[in-house]
């Protein structure tokens with residue numbers, strides 16, 4: 001990594017910091033989660049099966065968005081395909097966070113999309129969170145399903161697997177990953193009391209307009 005620019009080094013460190021944060025917060029367990037950040041015509045992504053605690057910037061893998069070839073000490077995360085395909089398909093996305101948080105995964109096991117049970121769903125771009133159909137982890141089929149489930153959205157669930165959140169920065173993608181698990185927990189709790197009522201598309205549209213005027217993280221309420 002001797003030739004890496006300061007910008008690339010900062011991104012490598014940001015991936016490590018957010019991987020550790022993801023485990024400390026309980027959003028993820030072990031090394032099942034992974035994080036990528038766009039870097040020019042490539043992406044930087046966490047390596048496969050390496051404990052986050054000992055990760056160093058040189059352990060982060062660089063993968064070409066064009067052909068998927070990688071450069072680094074280790075192979076990239078086994079989920080590199082959907083990270084690459086999402087970054088290739090979405091100009092608005094700079095970072096991708098994938099994990100298996102408990103409540104998101106519980107809903108995903110039932111292939112249950114999240115409806116507009118809370119106005120905060122609007123931060124993901126619409127009035128629902130879709131579920132990508134099941135396919136084997138690491139497969140092209142899973143990647144194709146994920147890209148489709150994310151259309152017009154900043155997050156989706158993956159059936160029998162977990163979730164993906166994307167953002168215009170790593171800070172946004174990570175924040176959305178945490179917000180999604182909160183929303184999943186709230187929906188799970190609401191389901192326990194019966195069939196929850198949902199907000200209308202018009203009500204969600206008003207929140208989306210309001211968010212557009214305020215910017216995203218930090219200024220919500």
Ligand SMILES: [Zn+2]
Pocket residue numbers: 032033079098099100137161162
């Ligand atoms: Zn996974």
